[in-house]
Amino acid sequence: MEIDGRTPIIEVRHVSKYFGTVVALEDVSVSVHPGEVVCLLGDNGAGKSTLIKVMSGVFPPDAGQLFVDGVEVHFRFAHDARQRGIATVYQDLAVMPLMSVSRNFFLGSEITTGWGWGPLRQFDRKAADRIARTELLKMGIDLRDTSQLAGTLSGGERQSLAIARAIYFGARVVILDEPTSALGIKEAAVVLRYIVQAKARGLGVVLITHNPSHAYPVGDHFTILDRGHSLGTYAKNDLQPVRLLGMMSGGAELEELTHELQQLARSLGVASASSE
Amino acid sequence: MLGTFVVWALFAAWSGSRGFLTIAGTANYLQIAAQLGIIGSVAALLIISGEFDLSMGSMIGATGMILALSIAHFNQPVWVGLLAAFGFALAVGFINGYLVVRTGLPSFIITLAGFFGLRGLALAMARLLTGTTVVGSLDSHIAGDPVAMLFTASVDGFAVVIVWWALVAAICHIVLMRSQFGNWIFGCGGSATAARNLGVPVERVKIILFMSTAAVACLLACIQVLGVGSADANRGVQKEFEAIITAVIGGTLLSGGYGTVIGTIFGALTLAITQQGLFFAAVDAEWYRVSLAVILLSAVLLNQYVRLRAARTRL
Numbered sequence: 001m002e003i004d005g006r007t008p009i010i011e012v013r014h015v016s017k018y019f020g021t022v023v024a025l026e027d028v029s030v031s032v033h034p035g036e037v038v039c040l041l042g043d044n045g046a047g048k049s050t051l052i053k054v055m056s057g058v059f060p061p062d063a064g065q066l067f068v069d070g071v072e073v074h075f076r077f078a079h080d081a082r083q084r085g086i087a088t089v090y091q092d093l094a095v096m097p098l099m100s101v102s103r104n105f106f107l108g109s110e111i112t113t114g115w116g117w118g119p120l121r122q123f124d125r126k127a128a129d130r131i132a133r134t135e136l137l138k139m140g141i142d143l144r145d146t147s148q149l150a151g152t153l154s155g156g157e158r159q160s161l162a163i164a165r166a167i168y169f170g171a172r173v174v175i176l177d178e179p180t181s182a183l184g185i186k187e188a189a190v191v192l193r194y195i196v197q198a199k200a201r202g203l204g205v206v207l208i209t210h211n212p213s214h215a216y217p218v219g220d221h222f223t224i225l226d227r228g229h230s231l232g233t234y235a236k237n238d239l240q241p242v243r244l245l246g247m248m249s250g251g252a253e254l255e256e257l258t259h260e261l262q263q264l265a266r267s268l269g270v271a272s273a274s275s276e
Numbered sequence: 277m278l279g280t281f282v283v284w285a286l287f288a289a290w291s292g293s294r295g296f297l298t299i300a301g302t303a304n305y306l307q308i309a310a311q312l313g314i315i316g317s318v319a320a321l322l323i324i325s326g327e328f329d330l331s332m333g334s335m336i337g338a339t340g341m342i343l344a345l346s347i348a349h350f351n352q353p354v355w356v357g358l359l360a361a362f363g364f365a366l367a368v369g370f371i372n373g374y375l376v377v378r379t380g381l382p383s384f385i386i387t388l389a390g391f392f393g394l395r396g397l398a399l400a401m402a403r404l405l406t407g408t409t410v411v412g413s414l415d416s417h418i419a420g421d422p423v424a425m426l427f428t429a430s431v432d433g434f435a436v437v438i439v440w441w442a443l444v445a446a447i448c449h450i451v452l453m454r455s456q457f458g459n460w461i462f463g464c465g466g467s468a469t470a471a472r473n474l475g476v477p478v479e480r481v482k483i484i485l486f487m488s489t490a491a492v493a494c495l496l497a498c499i500q501v502l503g504v505g506s507a508d509a510n511r512g513v514q515k516e517f518e519a520i521i522t523a524v525i526g527g528t529l530l531s532g533g534y535g536t537v538i539g540t541i542f543g544a545l546t547l548a549i550t551q552q553g554l555f556f557a558a559v560d561a562e563w564y565r566v567s568l569a570v571i572l573l574s575a576v577l578l579n580q581y582v583r584l585r586a587a588r589t590r591l
Binding site: 058078079082088090095096097098099103106107109110112116119122123 | 451454455456457458459460462463466467470471472473474475476529533534583
C-alpha cells in the first residue's frame with residue numbers, strides 16, 4: 001500500500017504463521033513509511049511478537065510476502081533484516097547489565113582496529129567509547145564515562161542506549177517491543193520523546209505496547225491485532241483514544257467485565273466499587 | 277588480588293623459616309599455580325560465556341593416557357602422540373559444545389557425561405592394552421626428543437609449565453579484553469538470546485570455548501605425562517572443580533557475563549600459596565581442602581556483593 005506515492009520502507013502483505021495447530025498470525029498486513037510511527041496493539045497472545053519476529057527475520061512466515069523498499073525479500077536470519085536497515089529492540093533483553101556501556105553499544109558489530117584476524121581482530125575501545133558517548137548525547141544522555149557498567153543506567157536510559165545503537169548501525173526502521181512496559185511514568189516519557197525524535201529524523205518506528213496512552217500521542221497509524229487476526233489499521237485522525245482503549249482490550253469483553261464486577265460489588269454490599 | 281598478598285604474607289610469616297620463602301619453595305608454588313592457571317584461565321572464559329566444563333579433569337587423565345600409550349605401547353614418536361591427544365581433546369570438546377548449543381541442556385549435565393565417560397575410557401583403554409592403569413617408563417622414549425623438551429624443560433628449578441601459563445593467560449587476557457571475540461564472550465554470558473539477536477554467533481563462540489577447555493586440559497596432561505615420565509588414568513581428579521574455583525576466586529561470576537583473566541592469575545596463586553604454605557607449615561594435607569572451602573565461600577560471597585552493587589537496577 002502506498003501513501004502519497006511513497007514506497008514503504010518495510011511492508012508485510014497477507015502474512016500468516018502457524019506453530020503446529022496454533023494460529024499465531026492469519027492474513028495480517030502492515031506497512032511502515034519513513035518518518036512514520038506504526039503502533040501494534042493487542043492483548044497478550046494477539047500475535048504482536050510473532051509479527052515483529054517475521055519482520056525482523058527471526059523466522060520466516062508460512063504464507064504471505066515481505067517487501068523492503070518495494071522489493072520482495074526473504075529474510076533467513078535476523079542478520080539479513082538488520083542489513084536491510086530493520087532493527088529490533090527487545091524489551092529487557094537489549095542491554096547486558098554487567099558489560100560497559102560502550103561494549104554494549106558495539107556488541108555483535110564491534111568496531112575494530114586493523115590489528116588481528118577474523119573474530120580475533122582488536123576491538124577499538126577508544127573509538128567505541130567516543131562514539132557511544134556522542135551517540136548517547138544525541139539522545140540527551142550525558143555520560144561522563146561510557147566504560148561504566150550498563151547496569152548503572154536507569155531503565156529508560158538502557159532502552160535509549162538500545163535505540164541509539166540501532167540507529168547508529170544504519171537502522172531505517174526501528175521495531176520497539178514493549179519499550180515502556182517496565183518503566184515508570186517519567187522514564188516512559190523519556191523513551192517516547194526519543195521515538196518522536198527518531199521519527200523527526202525520518203526513521204520508521206514500529207511501536208508495540210499494551211498502553212494506549214503511550215501509543216496515542218506518538219503513533220500515526222494503529223494496527224490492532226486479536227488472536228492472530230488484524231482488526232484493521234487506523235490513522236490517528238480516525239480514532240478516538242477512548243475507542244482505541246476499547247478495541248485494544250476487546251471492547252465488549254471489557255463492558256461485560258465491568259458489568260460483572262458491579263454485580264459482584266452489589267452482592268457484597270459495596271456501593272459501585274468498580275466505577276469509583 | 278589483595279587476598280593473594282594477605283595469604284602470601286600469612287604463610288611467609290608462619291612457614292617462611294621452613295623453606296616457603298626459598299627459591300625452591302617459590303618455584304614449587306609457582307609450578308602448582310601454573311598448572312591451575314593454565315586450565316583456570318580458559319575455564320574462566322567458558323564460565324564468562326555462561327557454561328561449565330566438568331570433563332576437564334577426566335580429559336587430563338584420558339589425553340595423558342593417549343599420549344603415553346602411543347609412545348610406550350605403539351612406539352610412536354612424541355609428536356604423533358601429541359597430535360593424537362590434541363586431536364582427541366578437540367574432537368571431544370567439539371562434541372561437548374555441539375551438544376550443549378544444540379540441545380540447550382545445561383552444560384553441567386552434558387559435560388558430566390564426559391566427567392564419567394572419559395575417566396572410564398582412560399582406565400579401560402589402559403587396562404585393555406597394557407593390563408594396568410599406570411603406563412610408565414616413557415623416559416627412554418622422551419630423552420633427547422626436541423618436541424618433548426617444550427613440555428619438560430626447566431631453569432633453576434622453575435619448570436617450563438610457568439612459561440606455558442604465562443602464554444595461555446596472556447592469550448586469554450588479550451582475547452577477552454581486546455578482541456571482538458572477547459566482547460562476544462561477555463555477550464553470550466550476559467544473555468545468549470540478546471547476544472544472538474544482536475548478531476553474535478553464540479553457538480560458534482561456545483563450541484570454540486569448549487574446544488579450548490579440552491585443549492588446555494590436554495596441554496596440562498602432556499606437561500604432566502612428559503614431565504613425570506608416566507601416565508596414570510586417574511590423573512586430574514577434581515581438576516575440573518579446581519579450575520572453576522580458580523576462576524571464581526579470581527572474581528569470575530558463576531552465573532556468567534563477568535570476569536577477568538587477571539583475576540584468575542591471582543586465584544591460581546592464592547590456591548597454590550595456600551597449598552604449599554600449609555605443606556611447609558607441616559600441617560596435614562587435609563587442611564588444604566578446608567581452607568579451599570573457606571576461600572571459595574568468601575570469594576563467592578564477595579563476588580555476589582560486588583555484582584549486586586554493580587548491577588543494581590534503577591528501573
